[in-house]
Amino acid sequence: MDPLLLSRIQFGANISFHILFPAITISLGWFLLFFKWRYNRTGDEAWMRAYFTWVKVFALSFALGVVSGVTMTFQFGTNWPGFMETVGNIAGPLLGYEVLTAFFLEAVFLGIMLFGFRKVSNRVHTLATFLVAFGTTMSAFWILALNSWMQTPAGFEMRDGVAYATDWWAVIFNPSFPYRLIHMLLASGLTAAFLVAGFSALRHLAGDRSESMWKALRTGIAVGAVLIPLQIFAGDQHGLNTLEHQPAKVAAMEANWETRSNVPLVLFALPDEAAKENRYELAIPNGASLILRHSASGVVPGLDQFEGEHPPVMPVFWAFRIMVGVGLAMLLFSWAGAFYLFRRGTLPKPLALVLVPMALSGWVGVLAGWYTTEIGRQPWLVTGVLKTADAVGPVAGGHVALTLAGYLALYAVLLVVYLGVLIHMALKAAREGDRSPSPASGDHAMSQPMQAGE
Amino acid sequence: MILDWPTLLPLIFAGLMGVSILLYVILDGFDLGIGILFTGADDAEKDTMIAAIGPFWDANETWLVLAVGLLLVAFPVAHGVILTALYLPVFVLLLGLILRGVAFDFRAKVPVHRKGRWNMLFFAGSLLAALAQGYMLGIYVLGLQQGLPAMGFALLTAICLTAAYAAMGAAWLIYKTEGALQEKAVRWLRRALVLTVAGMGAVSLATPLASPRIFDKWFAWPQMALLAPLPVVSGLLFLWLWRISGKLPAEGDAHSLKPFIALALIFAAGFGGLAYSFYPYVVPERMTIWEAAAATDSLAFILIGTAFVLPVILGYTIYAYRVFGGKAVDLSYD
Ligand code: HDD
Ligand code: HEM
Numbered sequence A: 001m002d003p004l005l006l007s008r009i010q011f012g013a014n015i016s017f018h019i020l021f022p023a024i025t026i027s028l029g030w031f032l033l034f035f036k037w038r039y040n041r042t043g044d045e046a047w048m049r050a051y052f053t054w055v056k057v058f059a060l061s062f063a064l065g066v067v068s069g070v071t072m073t074f075q076f077g078t079n080w081p082g083f084m085e086t087v088g089n090i091a092g093p094l095l096g097y098e099v100l101t102a103f104f105l106e107a108v109f110l111g112i113m114l115f116g117f118r119k120v121s122n123r124v125h126t127l128a129t130f131l132v133a134f135g136t137t138m139s140a141f142w143i144l145a146l147n148s149w150m151q152t153p154a155g156f157e158m159r160d161g162v163a164y165a166t167d168w169w170a171v172i173f174n175p176s177f178p179y180r181l182i183h184m185l186l187a188s189g190l191t192a193a194f195l196v197a198g199f200s201a202l203r204h205l206a207g208d209r210s211e212s213m214w215k216a217l218r219t220g221i222a223v224g225a226v227l228i229p230l231q232i233f234a235g236d237q238h239g240l241n242t243l244e245h246q247p248a249k250v251a252a253m254e255a256n257w258e259t260r261s262n263v264p265l266v267l268f269a270l271p272d273e274a275a276k277e278n279r280y281e282l283a284i285p286n287g288a289s290l291i292l293r294h295s296a297s298g299v300v301p302g303l304d305q306f307e308g309e310h311p312p313v314m315p316v317f318w319a320f321r322i323m324v325g326v327g328l329a330m331l332l333f334s335w336a337g338a339f340y341l342f343r344r345g346t347l348p349k350p351l352a353l354v355l356v357p358m359a360l361s362g363w364v365g366v367l368a369g370w371y372t373t374e375i376g377r378q379p380w381l382v383t384g385v386l387k388t389a390d391a392v393g394p395v396a397g398g399h400v401a402l403t404l405a406g407y408l409a410l411y412a413v414l415l416v417v418y419l420g421v422l423i424h425m426a427l428k429a430a431r432e433g434d435r436s437p438s439p440a441s442g443d444h445a446m447s448q449p450m451q452a453g454e
Numbered sequence B: 001m002i003l004d005w006p007t008l009l010p011l012i013f014a015g016l017m018g019v020s021i022l023l024y025v026i027l028d029g030f031d032l033g034i035g036i037l038f039t040g041a042d043d044a045e046k047d048t049m050i051a052a053i054g055p056f057w058d059a060n061e062t063w064l065v066l067a068v069g070l071l072l073v074a075f076p077v078a079h080g081v082i083l084t085a086l087y088l089p090v091f092v093l094l095l096g097l098i099l100r101g102v103a104f105d106f107r108a109k110v111p112v113h114r115k116g117r118w119n120m121l122f123f124a125g126s127l128l129a130a131l132a133q134g135y136m137l138g139i140y141v142l143g144l145q146q147g148l149p150a151m152g153f154a155l156l157t158a159i160c161l162t163a164a165y166a167a168m169g170a171a172w173l174i175y176k177t178e179g180a181l182q183e184k185a186v187r188w189l190r191r192a193l194v195l196t197v198a199g200m201g202a203v204s205l206a207t208p209l210a211s212p213r214i215f216d217k218w219f220a221w222p223q224m225a226l227l228a229p230l231p232v233v234s235g236l237l238f239l240w241l242w243r244i245s246g247k248l249p250a251e252g253d254a255h256s257l258k259p260f261i262a263l264a265l266i267f268a269a270g271f272g273g274l275a276y277s278f279y280p281y282v283v284p285e286r287m288t289i290w291e292a293a294a295a296t297d298s299l300a301f302i303l304i305g306t307a308f309v310l311p312v313i314l315g316y317t318i319y320a321y322r323v324f325g326g327k328a329v330d331l332s333y334d
């Protein structure tokens, strides 16, 4: 069996599983801080209840993020030794700073945030919540700096086939980094917003009308409705940046086979690489030229310029469409939700029914986005510097196949359990509502025993 | 040897890596150990045992991430060589760490009737991770050889390290618990110590057979005299630990932290010995730390940050241990 192909599938499977959880935790941390802050300001217990519900989801997602993240650090060595040999001088320090400035911060203050409510003052507890949120965001900063550098390398020179940094500022703030960081942080915000909204909608459907459910629901919808237009704008800017630095990727995203003006925007097609054309194409005339060049006669580079050097068209084309489709669905439902919640003060049942599956829309969008980006970079691992095929290690195909099967089975089980536990938690919260004694009135009434396990 | 930056930086990073591996082994050692001891505990005790590590395990594991990170930062070539050679044990290690990490959370959140399943997985994951680490250590000590003798040696180190982790876990429980569980922990500690000492003896006997290079490094004059304190001090610490644990639990909970400290010191001594055996190799017998080192520039860039950040990390880590000092009571999410 081909170790290269298997290693790619394994890495893709691992990072795909990993990113699901950071996508939630990066911004759920800020949601928690918001709940805590509202409680500190208003003294309204419902905010604290929302906090307690979501801190559990956070803990669970965080644990999954940590264990799959630890796997990622080993993957570079076990499966892509050529990567570290060639660009280790650059990748190493960026990953090192991530550990130093982000991972320890998150991990240590997570303990205080989860278990320290009664051990430290309220103020320190709020600070711990802030530091956890800050830590996850820092971690996104560093890892995206590395990933963006792989997409659009800068600030380095090659000596004897090894990359040496010449300008660290240029390495970190490489051309695509600001776009990617903003786009990813917004994606994370949307993922958490729709998760919070969908989870609350499930409670609503189960008959829960508690104040903490409404508060979480309104927060989720409001954040989603505000972030999605920003995301669409940021995505458009990101695409223009990609056109400048990785034109082959954009050509694949648009399934544009020849360099020309008046390029249509393809809505649906089955790109055929052998024939170099699209089958069953449905397109808006001049659309792509308008979006990418802001003029109908703008010339857009096509795949013919990158003969033999461009990424596979079908997956990039479709991943991109799925991401944009998710974005449009988010726009529609968050605005509809905002209209009903804030204008009418209700949540109609059909909308609640749609919001529940939309809880996972962020995941779909994030995965589709990353697939666009990563597959669109092929055949390069580091654009213009290192080909994916040259980075793979000497491990036998059979071993890789064995571990790949192991990871896939494990991840499938964990994913099912994770979703099952989320649903279980939502229904349990719905059953209990806000009826249990409030935090002030009992000694340990509000504490959620770690062990109780129901 | 000229002391310029290209010489010094790899040394500094080898030292930092050593420190973070040592901290990892001590800190995650006790929580992996508690996972291993899960087999012998009833349901209520399991909850207390989890409470004794709840706020710490994630930060403890981060030292492993730092160690691997530093290997990758400072010795990128070695990183690839070592991890590809240890491909399957690494997989087992990760499998173990994943299982225990998620079991820790799931056991508290799944419906009650499924809790036993996740307790089981917490135990299995901890055991797998400990065994895999010991196994990797064994293979690594022998310069990443394959073959049956190397595997036999590695199995020995695997069992030895697992027993040592169990001892650490028991010692931590003596510190964090009281009553019946504490008494149980004392018994666990003594049993695990017997295993650990037997294992260490076997490893020491096997090492010269397995690696003549290491043997020569130790049994030559004057190194022998200079190194003598390491085994002597460890031996004395073991004896002292054995005596003191016989008297535990003591009046007013005296001495409850001492077993843990003694074990940590023993680990440090053993680790010092290992470091001496390896020096100057990062891949034993194949690649020295200078041959494997990253560009001086890159090392300097990350050293600056490390110098500022590491003390802060140590500071807030100690703070967190103080916040959660004292006996573990039922852990609550608040
Ligand atoms: C955009 C965000 C992002 C991306 C692309 C990645 N990660 Fe990640 N990672 C995080 C955002 C994050 C996080 C938010 O910081 C996590 C998720 C949950 C958590 O516990 O921290 C995390 C956890 C996490 C951990 C555990 C940290 C701990 O012990 O606390 C490791 C070792 C890694 N990651 C390593 C990686 C590697 C090697 C990646 C790339 C190949 C990677 N992550 C991609
Ligand atoms: C910032 C950290 C990241 C780094 C350093 C990184 C690096 C890599 C590497 C080394 C490969 C192997 C080359 C290949 O298989 O083609 C790869 C491929 C891949 N990555 Fe990433 N990646 C990162 C983030 C992500 C994220 C967050 C995702 C999210 C889903 C992702 C998805 C993928 C996929 C799907 C592939 C397979 C592409 C293919 O095989 O064609 N990557 N990436």
Ligand code: HEM
Pocket: A179, A180, A181, A183, A184, A186, A187, A188, A190, A191, A231, A232, A234, A235, A236, A238, A239, A242, A246, A249, A323, A324, A325, A326, A327, A328, A330, A361, A362, A365, A366, A367, A368, A369, A370, A371, A372, A373, A374, A376
């Ligand atoms: C609807 C309008 C959107 C547009 C025009 C857009 C545009 C883009 C483009 C052009 C890329 C590829 C960048 C590159 O690799 O060079 C990308 C990547 C990505 N997108 Fe989107 N996007 C949109 C919506 C979304 C939504 C709703 C999400 C998730 C919730 C999302 C998540 C991502 C992620 C995670 C990546 C990969 C990381 C990155 O390269 O930034 N996007 N997007």
